[in-house]
Amino acid sequence: MTVKWLMHWQPNPGTSLSSQILTEACQCVEALGGTKDGRWKSSLTFYRPMTRDSSAAASAASSASAAAAAAEHPRDFLGLALQEQPNKYFFILRTHRIIVEADASIQNVMEKLQSYKARVVLNFEGSQYQLGDFQLRVGKCVPNQAESLRGIMMEVEYLPLSSIEKSRQVLEEFFDIWQEAVSKKSLPGHFMHIESNYADFGLQDHYTSQHTAVQYGNCMAQLIAAVRN
Amino acid sequence: MECVVQGIIETQHVDALETLLQGLCGAPKERLRVHELCLKSGPNLGVVPSEVRILCDLAPPSPSWTVRHVGGAMRGAGAEQISVLVRTVVESKVSNAALRFFYALGYKLDHELLKVGFAFRFHRGAHITVTVTSANKMPKLHATEEAVPITPSIQMVEIMAPAAADNYNEVASSVTCFLRIFGPAVTSLKTGGFYWDCSYGSRCCCLSHVK
Structure with a gap:
């Protein structure tokens, strides 16, 4: 297993997402020497509780039973299907x-x-590139059966190491080079990497797909917060 | 889906049954030690009340976890023609956070068991598994080391085979064929009568001692 950093596009305040940013990001990868070697598709599903008293769940306003239900089970959770592990979820x-x-x-x-129903599915679709010891995936985040752009995502995978700590410096250096390449395009925003506290999830320094899932969870929370703001 | 036949045998005859199965199956015996936790959905969660089983296989050096959902038995005229129980079963290997996950989703522990025994897996028209287990209860929550048999003198026998919607008839036939050999052989062990009655909804075979 390798170490992966998930990054998402953070638009400047007052600006919006556009597919042009994705095109420019792909051009940046190619300008750095990346060669396209396939498609990228992963998907994230929002599961929400199904309650027997649906009216109470729908209007969380004043219903005591809705409040009690909310205390008993979470409002939602995520399901992640990764392209590189099609037999896993x-x-x-x-x-x-x-x-x-x-x-x-x-x-x-x-x-x-x-008890929980898959409500919304977000697909991550794009291209995969090889760049030396790195594998990059750049793509858009779009709802299932819709074309509206919800985000632009990037996976940077450093292939030779599986220790998060040992690979940190290399990935930080790559991130700096990447930011510099993107900044030359004068795009209205920048790519962000959210530092995840894996220990909170009981995960160790040896990187696994569960670490990737943690990053997707954090990234989604960030995207949802950005939409609300 | 799976085809299954369940029965019981007196503990005093388990060693003989093991020898018999060794000969019948031609497969090595596997040790079974499974901690089974049955969770039920909390009030107000889900369209209907639901039940899920979390199984922790304690036999290997490092435990492995499985989530298992057992659906209802097949009913109707078609099912009446089949002499084994056919039911939907979906299961998935999971990481060890599964139990915490289902608790967090609003599922509550209904009961837990430690099943200890052995299994034989072999192919005879279908992939058949025969398990012989004693069910043990824990005096304290999750205290598997302190588990004691619920019915010391009786153990459970299950004959199972995975099936699909398009082949359960064939699988059921294979299980029935095996039972035709297995049943008389058990009787010959002088364990007493072999009895299994198709009229029971649960398709039980009874391997108990009959005087």
């Missing part, structure tokens, strides 16, 4: 700092239980 429950790695069949288990 990950659940992310940020509020409780829980990551679960499962076989893909866990989605069928959730369907059978009828």
Whole structure:
């Protein structure tokens, strides 16, 4: 396993996302010497509780039962399907700092239980590049069955190491080079990497796909907060 | 989906049954030690009340976890023609955070068991697994080391085979064929009568001592 940094595009205040930014980011990768070697597609699903008293759940306003229900179970959690591990599925429950790695069949288990329903699916679609010891994936974040752009994401994977600490300096240096390349394009924003506290999720220094799931969870929280603001 | 037949045997005959299965199956015996936690959805969660089983396999040096959902038995005229129980089962290997995850989602522990015994896995028309286990209860929560048998004199026998919607008839036939050999062989061990009655909804075979 390698070490991966997930980055997302943070637009400048008052500016919006556009597919032109994605085009420019891909050009930056190619300008740095990256060669395209495939497509990238991962997906993130928002699961929300199904309650027996749906009216109470819908109007959380004053209903005591809705408040009690909310205290009993989380408002939502995420399911992540990664392209590089098609037989696996990950659940992310940020509020409780829980990551679960499962076989893909866990989605069928959730369907059978009828307690949480997959409500919104966000797809990450783009291209994959090789650049020396790095593998880069650049793509857009779009809702399932819609074309509206919700985000621009980038995965930077450093292939030779699996220790997060040992690879930190290399990834930081890559990040600086990348920011410099992007800044030359005078785009209205910048790429951000959110530092994740993996220990909170009980994860060690040896990087795994569960670490990637933590990053997706943090990144989604950031994107949702940005939309609300 | 899976085809399953369940029965019981007196503990005093388990060693003989093990020898018999060794001969019948031609497969090595596997040790079983599974901590099974049955969780039920809390009030108001889900369209209908639901139940999920979290299994922790304690036999290997490092425990592994599985989430298992057992659906209802197949019913109707088609099911009446089949002499084994056919039911939907979905399971998934999971990491060890699964139990905390389901608690956080609003599931509550209903009961827990430690199943100890052995299994034989072999292929005879279908991938058949025969397990012989004793169910143990824990005096304290999760205290598997202190588990004691619930029914010391009786153990559970299960004959299972995975199936799919397009082949459960064939799988059920394979399990039935195996039972035709297994049943008389058990009787020959002088464990008593072998009895299994298709009229029971649960398709139980009873391997108990009958005087």
